[in-house]
Amino acid sequence: MDSVWTARLVGSRSHIHPCGFHVTELFFEVPLNYARPGDGTIRLFARSISRPEKTIPGLSKPVDEPMKPYLVYLEGGPGFGGPEPRSHPVSNRALDAGYTVLYVDYRGTGMSNPIHTDLVLKQGDVNQQVEYLKLFRANSIVRDLEAIRLCLTESWKPEYQTWSIFGQSFGGFVCLSYLSKYPQGLREVFMTGGLAPVKRQPLEVYSALYRKVIQRNEAYYSKYPEDEANVARIASYLTTNEADIHLPGGGTFTVHRLLGLGMAFGGHGGLDTVHNLVVKLISDLDQFNYFTTPTLMALEREVPFDSNPVYAILHESIYCSRGVASNWAALNAARKFENFFFWTQSDHSQLSLPVDGMVRVYFSGEMVFPQFFDTYPTLRPLKPAAEALARYSQWEEDLYNEEQLRRNEVPVYAVSFIDDMYVDIGAARETAALVKGIKVHETNQLHHNAIRAKGDEVLGMLFKLRDDTLD
Template sequence: MSVSSKHPNATGSKSTLPQMIAEKLTFTLPLDYQDAAKGEINVFARTLVHKDKQHLELPWLVYFQGGPGFAAQRPVSHSGWIKRALTEYRVLLLDQRGTGLSTPVNATSLAHLDDAGKADYLSHFRADNIIRDAEAIRAILSPDTPWTILGQSFGGFCVLRYLSVAAHGLKEAFITGGIPPLGRSADEVYRATYKRVLQKNRDFHQRFTDAAPLLADLHRYLLEHPVLLPPGQQLTPQMLQLLGIHLGMEDGPESVYYLLEQALQFTPSGNRINPLFVERFAQMLDYNTNPLFAVLHEAIYCEQQASNWAAHRIRAEYPQFDAAPPAPLLLTGEMIFPWMFDCFEHLKPLKGCAELLAAKTDWPPLYDPAALANNTVPVAAAIYSEDMFVEMDFSLETAKQVANLKYWLTSEYEHNGIRMDGERIFDRLIAINRGACLR
């Protein structure tokens, strides 16, 4: 079966990858499903099928990427969760609206709108419309057959939205590191995650005993010398702290440490910033390249209430993060702060709309507790006990409220476990969903 033969917007472009055939699809869909006058956007997806099964009628597995604001992974090898999936599925890698090859969202694409227009436009890029897009795509690719979905991190939030409003479109669902809190405010979420970040800092300094002095030296240097990052923005100590987002990833602490130990060059005339550090630091943060992540991150927790820059406000309860030298500089985690829209060049034009979105009080509900309590779709979830991004206690709390959800609680993996050992993790979740005995 050729997907392009079933879909008029298929490009017909195919790629041969190791053991896989990939095909590109583009769907033209409403920006606002309640108001067609607001126009249309394109949503891109890439199909994958094992080269030996490309002519078979296979069930679909749709992958929801973490984020918000990040495109689906670009496959390069027949490995990980994709390898396991292709033994029985045809995979759809969805570039959620505004990401990847879907109609882009960035300062340039929104430049024709004023702040209010930008805020209104971006209000349509949460999980509710991502799932409306998915159902519109299913009506084309699999109109008579429910499909299977897999959500990583924010993708798991999309899974619970799907179960809340369109469970009829699902055969089964899988979640890795992404069970959202139900009935919890953004304030509660960040209060919990700051505690996790503090522990990750302690773990980091126990593992790398010279990390504290390396950070202290770099902190002092930044206070005394301007350091410019591409594309011309000044690196501040607050921006340096954002590296902490990597402390919650497999291999993340190592990446941060190896970057820090190369930050300063010792010369006869004193310390100098290492150009290598400047380039690699910029590459390790996604705020310039993925603005949706910054603009909408707190909104994923909002239902009929404003976030009001929750991470920024709750940070005041943890003064350890604002200590001055010679106290050690602590790194922050997955938090968005209003000052970031004054620092990152490609976020600056979005400052006004970000302020409006942070103050927005009429965010529609994302989840239906009654529908989740009566869910009949088999759901298997991996919950990581040490997860810095998604609080374990809140995940377990939600799991009790979703019927037919089984979970695997493990300390073996960090938040990005699906990237590191995806074949094993996905295989285990499939076994859980299908009642297989596990050792």
């Protein structure tokens, strides 16, 4: 383990938000590569929110309040920055519970040295691009977080210097890496849909996830049976016209772009979102025999790889440990399931759709495929680097320390979703059994995005886990 760094605070701006939050925008400087700090620095961005102190009439200053410890919210992904505080369910509940809340943009996302195509290409050849991109995994993220903690709490009383973290989805993966590497910085850990498959390799992970994706496709076609023919019709149209269908943002509308919409199936309302787009697409074909600009713009917004390329480039690497390459695990796992034939057959022109008795056309889930690097304009120049990363296995360190998790002393509270399409429940249970002292609430009533869709319900579960005692 390399030495612990303290981030340098390079900017701070505060204001009172109309919704009543005291918001402070923070900019930090940390090494790009903690193992070689002389290689340069990057800038990180975070927002802290608290309740403004009250001023009693007749007094010139607010009444002093006790110091409030931090709760750090860690977003899902990888590849997405922290949410806007006023709209997130965690904000009010955590403030009411006595925390100051910190929303952090991971390195490479949001306003923290955001990765974009030109920035990656400027690193040099493909090997140099890979060396750069691998610095944006969870092992670097937790070093950033610990560096920020040391900076923000340096002058605080020791009892307040540890902080709490809250990880949603990939944020839970980050929590487990933090517990593995810097448990001394943590007071408590909350996770929703984030019990990472610590013991499993990429091909195992995706093979399990496809089974849940199949269930969600079946649920979709059960809810909207007319879409079985509609999706097949759109896919058939695309197999003969996709080279000519240009999207407003510069990409092309391919069968793979269509089927990638299934990423939404794992969240509350996701089936409806995809159905509404299918209705728009079919309506365009019925009226014009082509897709209109408003419909294509709606399609583009659903899977934002162009604005969040880190998700596509590094997604499979979140399951890689030392000596393990992903080798396009999602694509290889798809070969086991006939309904995902569009991903595994290179010549779609020979497919005639619809065909009586043919297997249904299934949407994919959160999987990333090499075909995406042909249709998204910001991903196209990065395809050589993505191919190289898929073959890369020389990771300097593991993302998790199983021995440390077995002897964990930090309180951990997790809500786990039995029907989660993004995190296999079997793997989640394996990980829960590994982490000493963890408390888990399992439910089959919620989907992966429940923290946003049903935040009060999920937060109530978590705080009940924290506040209740076991005999």
